[in-house]
Amino acid sequence: MKLTKIHHVAIICSDYETSKQFYVDTLGLSVVSEVYRNERDSYKLDLAIGDDYQIELFSFPNTPPRPSYPEARGLRHLAFEVDDIEAAVRELEEKGVIVEPIRIDPVTQKRFTFFADPDDLPLELYET
Known part of the structure; x- marks a missing residue:
């Protein structure tokens, strides 16, 4: 396969x-x-x-709520690739979305952050 x-x-x-x-x-x-x-x-x-x-x-x-905290087995989060994480964060915040502070992945040195959808599904922005 x-x-x-x-x-x-x-x-x-x-x-x-x-x-x-x-x-x-x-x-x-x-x-x-x-x-x-x-x-x-x-x-x-x-x-x-x-x-x-x-x-x-x-x-x-x-539908039952999604168990997240502490994290449960299964899909952890969904990540979206962006070219400019700061612009993407600004756009989300202008639309009323709460976004965590931008962090740096210690392994890849790439910038990323998290926010949530209306059902608290963790979503990630990952800058390439």
């Missing part, structure tokens, strides 16, 4: 409209498709990140 890249990351949200607004309006991801699945009482929103990657945003009724 030869894995060539990550195709998508799937996220389940608690409030579909709030999360859709966050990922589309706040983060600027573009909508590829949006489907309501009546049999599941669920939306599925495909969002493009650049030309190669996607986020699938799902809504399901009565």
